[in-house]
Amino acid sequence: MGYRYIGSKVKVVDNVIGKITEICPSKGRVADLMSGTGVISTELRKRDYKVTANDLMTYSYHHSIVNLKFSSSPKFEKLLNFISNIYDLDIELSPYENVINFLNNIKPKRGYFWNEFSYEGNPQNTERPRNYFSPENAQKLDGIREVINNLSCDHIINDLEKSLLLHDLIMAANDIANIAGTYGHYMSKLNGRALTELKLKCTELFLKSDVENHIVMQGYAEENANKIQCDLCYIDPPYMKRQYAANYHILETLARGDEPEAIGVSGLRPWRDQYSNFCTKTKIRESFKTIIENMECNNFLISYSEDGLLSIEDFELLLSNFGDVNIETFSHKRFRSNNSSLKNELVEYLIHLQC
Incomplete structure (x- = not known):
């Protein structure tokens, strides 16, 4: 399983962590203010930092819970008792493995995902069926979603267990989605891994008795900034006009466990409640100003890109109003959707603002 996610810091994690350790010694408090897939938060935890992870998206919240809040393997005591009434557990497997086997064998259901996001469905707001998942995988998603929701409600x-299972479901769905890069649209024909069967897998958890050191928040960075006190704040803002809430609407629906109205050809959920000012050139400056002025922090490390809405010169000028600015430049391979005309190499910046 892997993240198919624009802006994921998997490829540049060493650059980011190296700069953080240079500015802030281990065991300090670091805020990962737009945590996304949680790659940076996880690496910080491994290096004995105290982490505050925040993101606007619900699926990112669950990723961060899984990355930061497990000190031991999940026991699933109530769920195993429930499962044992249905069939015999495999005594050679761990509780977690038995639970994943149980979910992988849930009876498929022709529900919301099958109807709205498979070519056999009959979507409400468009005449043409969508093709994000094979009909078989969409039915599996519906069956597993319903079971997880019911287990939580009951x-x-x-x-904690719910976050883990939703994380596993999101990762499994992401692995077989019929998309070129984001969920802004689907491929016309099922191909490649979209033809393989949806299968949940156990996440390799990082287990450490330090969970009380870590805080997971969900909400707008501008609104949560005044609730955070830290030695360093790492910010990885969106670079483009396209909203993450629209690009990854299906992952958000999996994370929320709801059945929103699917709108238009792409089947977008109503997403204005997760509109980011960082995707708007006219508002990004005020958002950074709010964060820097309201957070109790003297060091900000910001990832930025040559694709950003502001030029690096404009961005440096903005930040220089608050303190000393130092910029490091490096290149890495770009995340590209299929058939993209963008160049392979992307210039990125690590900007240190010391207030």
Whole structure:
């Protein structure tokens, strides 16, 4: 399983972590203010930092819970008792493995995902069926989604266990989605891994008895900034006009476990409640100003890109109003959708603002 996610810091994690360790010693408090897939937060935890992870998206919240809040392997005690009434558990497997086997064998259902996001469906707001998932995988998603929701409502799984199972479901769906790069649209024909069967897998958890050191938040960075006190704040803002809430609407629906109205050809959920000012050239400056002025922090490290809405010169000028600015430049391979005309190499910047 892997992240298919624009802006993921998997490829540049060493650059980012190296700069953080240069500015802030280990065991300090670091805020990952737009945590996304949680790659940076996880690496910080491994290096004994105290992490505050925040993101606007619900799926990112669950990723961060999984990355930061497990100190031991999940026991799933109530759920295993529930499952054992249905069939015999495999004593050679861990509780977590038994639960994943249980979910992988849930009876498929022709529900919301099958109807709205497979070519066999009959979507409400467009005449043409959508093709994000094969009909078989869409039915599996519907079956597993319903079971996880019911288990949570019936208190058979706790919040921590729910986050883990939703994380696993999101990762499994992401692995077989019929998309070129984002969920802004689907491929016309099923091909490649979209033809393979949806299968949940156990996440390799990083287990450490430090969960009390870490805080996971969800919300707008501008609104949560005044609730955070840290030695360093790392910010990885969106670079483009396209909103993440629209690009990854299906992952958000999986994370929320709801059935929103699917709008238009792409089947977007209503997403204005997760509109980001960082995707708007006229508002990005005020958002950075709000964060820097309201957070109790003297060091900000910002990832930025040559694709950003502001030129690096404009961005440096903006930040220089708040303190000393130092910029490091490096290149890496770009995330590209299929058939993209963009160049392979992307210039990125690490900007240190010391207030």
